[in-house]
Every structure is written in C-alpha cells, then in structure tokens.
Amino acid sequence: MQHSTTAYRAQPHAPSYYAASANPAPERPPLQGAVSADVCVIGAGYTGLSAALHLAEAGFKVVVLEANKVGWGASGRNGGQIVHSYSRDVDVIEAKYGLDTARALGSMIFEGADILRSRVRDYGIQCDLKNGGVYAAMSGKKAEQLQHHQELWQRWGHPGLQYMEGEAARRIVNSERYSAVLVDPTGGHFHPLNLALGEAAALESRGGVIYESSQVTRIEQLASPIVHTEQGQVTAKFLVVAGNAYLGNLIPALAAKSMPCGTQVIATEPLGALADELIPSDYCVEDNNFLLDYFRLSADKCLIYGGGVIYGARDPAHVERIVRPKLLKTFPQLKNVKIDYGWTGNFLLTLSRLPQFGRLNHNIYYSQGCSGHGITMTHLAGRLLSEAIRGQADRFDAFAKLPHLPFPGGRLFRVPATALGAWYYQMRDSLGI
Template sequence: MANTPYPQSYYAASANAVPPRPVLQGEVETDVCVIGAGYTGLSSALFLLENGFRVTVVEAAKVGFGASGRNGGQIVNSYSRDIDVIERSVGPQQAQLLGEMAFEGGRIIRERVAKYQIQCDLKDGGVFAALNSKHMGHLESQKRLWERYGHTQLELLDERRIRDVVACDNYVGGLLDMSGGHIHPLNLALGEAAAVESLGGTIYEQSAAVRIERGANPVVHTAEGKVRAKFIIVAGNAYLGNLVPELAAKSMPCGTQVITTAPLGDALAKTLLPQDYCLEDCNYLLDYYRLTSDKRLIFGGGVVYGARDPANIEAIIRPKMLKAFPQLKDVKIDYAWTGNFLLTLSRLPQVGRLGDNIYYSQGCSGHGVTYTHLAGKVLAEALRGQAERFDAFADLPHYPFPGGQLLRTPFAAMGAWYYGLRDKLGF
C-alpha cells in the first residue's frame, strides 16, 4: 500500500515527534466519522469528543499533510471576504452572527494550546501592511468595521510606527492586530491530534476515503476497511478530490508557495521584525512572512490556479522576499514547498449538509487557520442540534465557476491577472 510522507518543508523537518498511527483495516463503528485530519477535521473531532461523541478520523496521508501543515502559520481574523461584503449580501441577522464569529477562531486556537499544552511556538501580534494610500484607507475602514463587532485589539500604524515593527521601506502604514499572531502550523495540528486521542478518539493515517455509502447509517470505505457511523463530516478541503462530486463543482484547488531561509541569527532577525509579529501586505495577490522560533524567515506568496506544482518555487518567491528585504540577498534558502488551498467563487467558506447525516465545511480561500477552528465548533454544534450558527454559514449563496471544471482555472487566472495589475498600479 502507498505510504504518503510529508512534503520536504521546514515544518516537516522541525515537527514534534509523534508515534506512528495505524492504517484502517477491517470494520469499525462510531458515532461520527471525520474525513480528513487537518484543522477542520481535528477541530470537529475535539469539540465532538468533549461533548461525548465517539469519533473516528480517517486521513489519506498523515495528520496535517495538507494546508494545515504547510501554510504560512499566521493567525488572521475574519474571512477571505470581510464582514462588510457579507453585510451587503445577506440579511442583518445572518450578518450579525457571521460578524460575531469572525474573531472566534483565534480564541479557539489559544484555548486549545493552553488546555492541551500544545507546543507550537505561539506568538501574539499580526500586521496588515499598506503599500499605498488606498491600502491605508482600507485599513482605517477595516478597523472601524471590526470595532463595530467588538474587536478592539487594533492599532493603526503610521509611516513612522510601521518602521518600528518591520525593517522594510515599502510600507506607508499598517494595522496591528494583537489578537493575530503566528504558530508552527504542523505542530499545532499534531498537538490537536494528540488531544483527540487523549479523549478516546481514533485517527487512522494512510487511509484515504475512496467511497461514501450514503443512507440512514452511512459508511466510509477505504482501501482496506470501512467505518460505519451515524454522521459523517467531510473535511478534506483542497485534498478531497472527487469523493463528493457536489462539492468539487463549486470550488477549485489553488497552490501557494513558501520558502524558508537558513537561520539568520538573533541580531539580524531582530532587525527585520523587532517585535516578532507576523505580517501580510494588502495586495490582492499578497505576500506574507514571519520569523520562526529558530530565527529563520518564512516568506510566502503567489497563487497557482489549478494547484499545479511550479518547477522552481525559490525563483518565484525569492525576488518577492528581496523586494521587502534586500539585505537578505546573500542568505541561503533551506526549504521551498507548495501547498493547496481551496478557492470558492465568492471567497467565502462553503458549509452545509448532504441528506440528513453528511456535514461538510470547505473553501477557506486562503484564510483558513482561524476559520477552520471555528468551523469545527460550528459543525459540532449542528450535530448536537444547535444549528443557528451552522445555518448562518449554510445559507450563504454559492455558485459554480463559469465554464465548469474545464474553464474554471483560466477564468480564475484571468481575474488574478487583473487584480495583480491593479496591485502594481496602486488602484
């Protein structure tokens, strides 16, 4: 049987040691079968176990193999489209619920880290950096919007103040969110998996779901076994494939690229990001970066539509890094990797139910670290019969990409080209 290892990333190389997990063989019974051991699946499993459900997780590769173990590691609040967009497209009650939930995911992460003593290098503080006056105006509006929903840990940074947090001359200002921050994302997933197992949950690795047998008592089939359950949670996101055709039609896997430098040393690292905050800029095709616990710079950006792996990741991302930090021109790149996230046409997550007992959440659209942790709580609430918050997400309108699966990649790439041009021209 195929054994899928982690990609050769900095995160895999620095992951906490964990015991091997078994392959599913034979038949098991459970209350809830979760497909996917990324953040959505692990968060769902934890909340369900804490509420007395029996939970079995099946994972095609290893815990955190997908976006959960490959992302930039930044705790960023709200959704890929902000609350003002939601307010314009849904009714006031639904908008209020979604707005209130926009800042919950980060709190859940911190609660999990504290409760289960997860070692994942958690640091507080995230910065949105403005490259021009238009970006700065957007950040001023964003601060007012978020404060309207009770989120007050925000500080606008003028051109002088942003120099205090990042050694880059490209920014005219920014917005500091102290409830943002950063983590070692794979170690967070591994810690959450250990928490699942500490509560009696079971995780099977190298056990891809190949078929779902729907009905009153659904069954998840893998190559060597099956799980009979009362409920199923589909949490495969960009790595789900065509297991559930209804979900594949309204989403598209996209790749993003990340590089990690050799260790910079304490002195150089502190000059780059003196407060050890993470940062992302305000472009549509944004760059993001942060320091690791061993004083490397992780720098990510770029989007490959259709999730193809670029031939030379360093050639794509290193110039972006040097544009921000030309002082790193002689620094070696130790790791370069790509990972997939799932894009929806609206850039809002898709949440729903198929029949009476198959629940799903997908399509974080590049904004998943916090949202996925919230999603697990919302899905667990729905299985317990508390569906108000689940329904607020499930009622969001979603549409298939124009032209179906054949044309969704070129259409999305065309749109990205347009917004990339706007980024360059500053309008």
C-alpha cells in the same frame, strides 16, 4: 458517491521547514477491517481535528480517516498566521447578503482564534505560539484601506487595532516597502504542523482514533453512512467531510463548487540578530494586496515567507524562483541569504471567497473552501459542525444558507477565468489602487 479504487500509496509530508522541525508523533496504522463510531471524520487537518475534538469532548466516539498523515495538507504547510474574519470581510457580506447575515457571521469573526489558543493552553501544545499580527500597505490608497479595516472591526467589537505610519511603522516591520501598518495585538503566529500534531494527540487523549494512510474510496449513503477505504470500513451515525483542497473527486457535487489553488512558501537559514532588525516586533505580517505576501520569523529566527497563487494547484517546479523576488522586494538586504526550504500546498477557493457549509443528507455534514483564510476559520468550523451534530445548528446554518455557486463554465473554464480575474487585481495592486 463513487471513487476509483486504484491502489493508493500514502505520501510523506511536503519538504518543508515545518516537517523538518516537527515534534515527535506516533505512527498511526491504516484502517483494517470494519469498525463503528458515532461520528466518522474524513480528513485530519484543522477542520477535521477541530470537529473531532469538540465531539470527543462531548462524549462522542469519533474515528478520523486520513489519506496521508495528520496535518499533511494545508494545515501542516501554511504560513502559520492567526488572522481574524473571513476571506471576504463583514462589510462585503452585508453588501451582498444583508444585515441579518452580516450580524450572524460577524458575531463569529474572532472566535476561531480563541478556540485555537484555548487548544494550545488546555492541552499544553508546543507550537511556538506568539501574539501579534500586522497588516501592511504599500501605497496611500492601500493605507486608506487599512484605516477602513480598523473602523470596520471596531464597529464589530474589536477596538484594539493600531494604525501607524513612518518611523512608528518601521519599528514594527523594518521595510521601506510599506507606507503604513495596522497592528492587531490579538493576531499571532505559530508552527502549524505542530499545532495539528498537538490537536491530534488531544483528540486521542479523549478517546478518538485516527487512522493514517487510509484514503476514502467510496461512501454509502445509508441510514448509517458506511465509509470505505482500501482495507476497511467505518459505519457511523454521522459523517463529517473535511478534506477541503485534498478531497479530490470523492464527492463531485462539492468539487464542482470549489477550486484547489496552490501557494508557495520558503524558509531562510537562521538569521540570528538580523532577524530582530527585519521584524523588531516579532509579529507576523501580511500585506493588503489582493494577491498578498505574508511572512514571519520562526522560533529559531528563520524568515518564513509566502506568496503567489497557482490556480488549479499545479506544483511549481521552482518555489524559490517564484517567492525569492518577493522576499527581496521587502528585505533587499537578504540578497545573499540561503534558502533552506521551499514548498507548495493547496487551499480551496470558492467563487464567493466565503466558506461552504452544508449537509449532503440529514447525517452527512461538510465544511470546505476557506479561500486562503483558513487557520481561524477551520477551528470555528469544527465547533459549528459539532454543534450541528449535537442538534444546535443555528450558527452552522448561518453559513449553510449562503449560496454555493459553481464556477462559470464548469471545471474546464474555472482555472483560466479565475486566473484572468487575479491578473486584473494584480494590475490594481501594482498601481497601488
């Protein structure tokens, strides 16, 4: 596994609401010289931090290498919403891969949220965590899909979803755009960058070491992997690759089976009392379109609104121009509101829309490709990676056995082909089917 060794300069956080309101964090120097560890983790996002913290709690000596800063990628830029399951739900998994696979994966669909909440509770992480999430429908057909969602999750041991229409739905999210909502009291929302920073501090409290500004340049697959950066190297018994959409071409075999995609988010100025009129429940909201919108209120009553996908992860020139029309369709009364922040970030898409777990050899593990459904999945992934390294790989292998399909036509055609498919589903969304 080779990578060009051109000089690398660490980048600051995206110009987001989250970066502007982040809790204080220490400066973590880059790796210099040679160090050793039981486990080396590439990437200080949720997947890497979750795996590292689980392992450190189990007594492993863990080193994390981060090219930029803790939570620099999707983990510090996302919508901050706790949404259960995977980007393809259990009914799709059962139809494609059979009942045994559905049972194995279905037994874990609510676990990631429990892990996240336990981290916040056990380590006293200040990240504005609030309970309650909403799925919203824009048509009668989409409302039927919400009812199917409710029945499906009830069958898989999650009976608490509440379906509402009309005025009852307006008391949850006050928008004429939605004909029905499905309320999940066990959903929730939080400040995503502060969660990552808190998990990093938790790892360090357990003896873990994080090196920022330490891009990995190459990996030697020896009996004990050696991970090289520009200024140092880590020799470890195990390696966890958790770079996701920001791994680049460090490991071509992983890059060939995934595609970075960009999503856009804006944050309004603080809305004061108006915020409570828009979302009286103070729950987070996402619609159930294929190309969905998602939004919530921050702790200081800014509306954080995201939506849209840029296939191939090209940074759009004007985030506000892309997202503001979506916001105004939902809340037209905000036509004169000021947008304080606009930013973009990448998530990693797989052809199946299911996460990819696996081994590059007996002691190099990876997890990637949550396909836009990563907050709870990454926390679960960290636990499964930890279990596999500790010799309990059954649950890890339930995911690793799924086929990891390359995009048709290879890297050249994966962007236009995927965008064409998205266009088809966008047309279906616009017709309410």
